[in-house]
Amino acid sequence: MPAIVVLGAQWGDEGKGKATDQLATTDPIDFVVRTSGGHNAGHTIVVNGEKYATHLLPSGILTPGATSVIAGGVVVSPEALFRELDGLVARGVEVAGLKVSANAHVIASYHATIDKVTERFLGKNQIGTTGRGIGPAYGDKINRVGVRIADLFDEKILAQKVEAALDLRNQLLTKVYNRRAIEVDAVVEELTSYAERLRPMVCDTSLLLNQALDAGQTVLFEGAQATMLDVDHGTYPFVTSSNPVAGGVCVGAGIGPTRIDRVIGVIKAYTTRVGSGPFPTELFDEDGTKLQQLGGEIGVSTGRTRRCGWYDAVIARYASRVNGLTEFFLTKLDILGAWEQIPVCVAYEIDGQRVDEMPMTQTEFFHAKPVYEYFEGWQSDISDCRSFDDLPKNAQVYVQALEEMSGAKIWGVGVGPGREQTVVVHP
Ligand code: GDP
């Protein structure tokens, strides 16, 4: 299977790191690639009880023998990149061989500044961003005033680009936000200081990946963020500023859609969300607190408490549709072992009408009330189960029911954070 996409089917933090690690340990993977987003992501993998978190790097950097790639659709903070690499090296992880696209846009410190002041300015309408400068960096890219990795190697060009980018930004900062202007020279100096260390990593990653696919090598595209955070297909404006859906992988990597063989949607056995925006199955009672606590639902990047709710099959079907999922990887089934009865949202009720598919407008989605179907819990610890037959009957029924209502088969189920804590349903 040469090209595999792993992506988030909900609002992020589904366990994409674990799914990537799982695939990379069962089949040999030659390349693990990030194609969108930046260091707003936080992917956790647990190997032999040791926990690792990756942000800008693909979690595949921990897979021996796989080359990690940051493709052109990613927004790269060189400062965050080196901090993350140094952190892994200090823990004895081999990080040599990383490739970074010359086309990737750069996040400089001013992007994070603008991200934070914009959020403050929005007040109660704020998005709840990670404050990493993601939106402003993609904004510059779309406005054609962005700085790309290749620009760091020519100080003259870099100075011109930073000047162009800051021209308008500084007007905004000083006149609207009442802040000090950002100095072009200081930014240029900071960015050029990263150039030498970056240089050996930089290449045409589209060419590299297409050649790898031509040679029959296996490339795993590790999604960041998720379908419902997609700037086009998510809960706009409460989204990130990139396209985490499967289509975004082609754009971000510079590969054609005909290259992709499998698209795996990672989905939790319940739902979580960080930041603002609608969330139909969100719980405000003790079940919500219990999911949050038992699931350890705290953001990997920002340490924020995640909002929690039941599984939403409408979202699963939507994710299956907009990504063309070939399968799901269902995570955190073990967490549900503490309930006698487990509600699953099978449809919405909007203004008195039953709706089975994602509503067309945001207003309708804001008004959507979950229609629940109830499943018997298994009320036991399943973290030592290693095959589908090991799972208690009620857990098997729950997985099969989700599969039937979610629009794609479930190839695997996570029963714990560890690498070995996976049950393969459809090999
Ligand atoms: P990502 O951003 O999609 O990679 O997910 P995060 O790493 O932000 O959040 C997922 C969390 O759930 C991490 O702490 C994982 O270690 C953990 N996790 C993943 N799969 C499972 C699972 O099947 N069971 C349990 N208990 N934890 C899991």
Ligand code: IMO
């Ligand atoms: P992973 O890859 C969960 C959310 C933020 C906010 C919105 C916009 O670990 O699943 P941004 O900083 O991107 O402009 O914030 O998107 N968000 C995430 N939520 N997991 C993530 O990544 C996220 N990356 C961004 O909380 O609501």
Ligand code: MG
């Ligand atoms: Mg995460």
